[in-house]
Amino acid sequence: MGFIEHIPGTRPIPIPERHPESKGVGVLGLHEGRTLLLAMERCSSVHAVAGCDLNEEKLAASKGERPDLFFTPKYEEMLGRDDVDLVAIYTPDAHHGDHICKAFEAGKDVIVTKPIVNSLEDAARILETGRRCGRRLLVGQSSRFFEPFQRQRRDLEGGKFGGLCGIELVDAHYIHRMDWYYRKSPWATTETDWAFLGMSHPVDLVRWYLGRVAEVSAYGRTSAMGAEHGLVGRDIYVVNLTTEDGRIGRAMGHYGCHELPRARNCIELMLYASGGTSLAQYHDMRYVHSGPAGGPAVPTGFDPAEMAEVVEDYLYAGRQYYFNSEVHGMHYGEFANYAEYFGRSLIDGTDASPGLEEGVETYCVMEAVKRSAQRRKPVAIAPLLKEVGL
């Protein structure tokens, strides 16, 4: 067994043995997609075979890092290759629909980064094309696949804190200063909206726990930073969500703020359940939950299960796997985790979440967020689901 280049002072990442039915992956869009291209060394059920980008510099940079792979600026050329089983899409939001449909038509399964799509037409189109071509899709909801969020989920699924049925309130946010992003990716100011680009994280996290959302009530506005960069939509959102049976959640986003990362991580998921409370954080890689703490009870008269706030911190152990010891916040580990999970589900023929239908449903919730903020009225999800064919 080999190891990914080892950075002293960190835990080495083993290169796992390749599964005999491992899926060949072609990556489209080599900025954020470059992360997956490199991260697949951590996987056994998928392996990188090709990369594609219109931009020659991006192509050359990835080629320099993986000279063994096939690179092209032409998407059709990558889709035509027999060794590409699976296409992973990391192009600007507004192009996802087109790129997903082309992959389905070419007989490929798809990983698409969040947000799955950002228009009603594209949502209907990918659903129809995926069903007609019999292909599968996973939305790369990176937050779900980060260490603390995985552990939090496993605890709830295992019945801790009253289990999934015991959840009484879901509270998620994604806040991030984004002026740097407008300079790097000008499409973010005019071709999408933060209801999709940013809110895809907290909305997906809330939906992950609440199930099908029935109605949203959202407020939104544009920050001074957003306006300064010519943002056409809103970059501040506060959203309340509810299900048919009255369970409730809250999602919040701010993309023109001055951050206080020590006080509040950029992505957090707080679950208030009947038997306890838990918090997963990105990117400090902490999982915080109510007790019990380790060791025997001391005779104070308090129940140790109720008084302890347990902090599990994976940053030091996990930073090479998740961040490649680069900037605090790169996505190597999460991307590897979801690619491995999807590859495994394709090999075993099992379901993977969030898949095509769930992803389109979450798109409808984000669309409702945008409409609710525009109209200053609650918006029901059912008519949108019907319109896209769900």
Ligand SMILES: NC(=O)c1ccc[n+]([C@@H]2O[C@H](COP(=O)([O-])OP(=O)(O)OC[C@H]3O[C@@H](n4cnc5c(N)ncnc54)[C@H](O)[C@@H]3O)[C@@H](O)[C@H]2O)c1
């Ligand atoms: N946490 C996450 O999962 C995460 C983080 C950041 C970005 N994203 C998502 O990833 C996507 C890309 O974001 P980014 O920051 O990399 O944007 P970017 O603008 O930096 O990069 C997009 C790349 O796609 C290429 N491209 C565009 N059209 C193409 C085409 N037709 N064929 C080939 N290449 C094409 C561009 O040349 C560019 O290199 C967005 O949808 C964004 O929302 C997800």
